Amino acid sequence: MGSKHIKRRLLTYEKPWIRQNPKPPKARTLIGESFSAANYQGVLKLQHCDECHTVNYPSRERCLNCLGDKLLWRDTPNEGIILSTSELHHSQWEFFKRKINNAPWPIATVQVAGQCMFVHLAAYTFQGVENAASLAEALPKGSPIKVFTQSDATYKSVLVAVSTDTDVRQVSQRVAIIEKLGLR
Numbered sequence: 655m656g657s658k659h660i661k662r663r664l665l666t667y668e669k670p671w672i673r674q675n676p677k678p679p680k681a682r683t684l685i686g687e688s689f690s691a692a693n694y695q696g697v698l699k700l701q702h703c704d705e706c707h708t709v710n711y712p713s714r715e716r717c718l719n720c721l722g723d724k725l726l727w728r729d730t731p732n733e734g735i736i737l738s739t740s741e742l743h744h745s746q747w748e749f750f751k752r753k754i755n756n757a758p759w760p761i762a763t764v765q766v767a768g769q770c771m772f773v774h775l776a777a778y779t780f781q782g783v784e785n786a787a788s789l790a791e792a793l794p795k796g797s798p799i800k801v802f803t804q805s806d807a808t809y810k811s812v813l814v815a816v817s818t819d820t821d822v823r824q825v826s827q828r829v830a831i832i833e834k835l836g837l838r
Contacts, residue, residue: 676747676749677807677808678749678750678807678812678837679749680808680810682810686712688727689712690805690809690810692727693803693811694805696803696825698729698731698732698803699729699730699803700727701726701727701728702726702728703717703724704722704725705722706719706720710769711767711770711771730766731767732766732800732801733798734767734801734815735764735799736793736797736799736815737765737770737795738762738763739793740760741758741760741789742754742761759774760774760775761773761775762789762815764815771813772813773815774812774813774815775814776831776835777792778834779817779820779831780797799815799817799818800820801815804828804829804831804832807838812832812837814828814832814835816831
């Protein structure tokens with residue numbers, strides 16, 4: 655292989671805008687990796703303190719309430735409410751730069767099991783979103799949602815919020831939502 659080919663191959667690592675198919679960001683800490691491992695099956699699992707029973711999110715080494723170090727991954731109810739919605743119009747990541755060229759990327763801050771989370775928002779699953787002037791008008795604070803986890807193109811678990819009447823019990827249903835969002 656000539657030096658021209660080697661340089662071109664190195665450029666794809668140093669300059670992601672040259673890549674044909676950029677991937678979502680995959681940099682995670684070891685604790686962040688444990689979130690992906692616990693949520694591999696698609697069921698929402700969060701850390702629960704064995705001593706004070708507090709739900710902890712994001713993943714951490716010690717309980718945010720009692721500083722206990724026995725945090726166990728347990729199934730967590732996935733119902734919650736919207737705290738705020740927003741649209742991503744610019745990103746430093748090449749993957750999202752290409753996605754938001756077509757339309758802004760809907761995101762939301764939600765509260766699930768007493769914890770605040772940033773999630774990808776499957777806005778198309780909600781009634782009236784396409785007719786509303788903005789996401790905040792269509793999905794006001796306090797709107798009920800369901801949150802699920804599914805792996806993206808880098809095999810990392812991401813959080814996605816959908817309407818409460820959207821069925822996400824089957825893997826194929828969750829994968830269809832992830833693909834429609836463009837995360838795969």
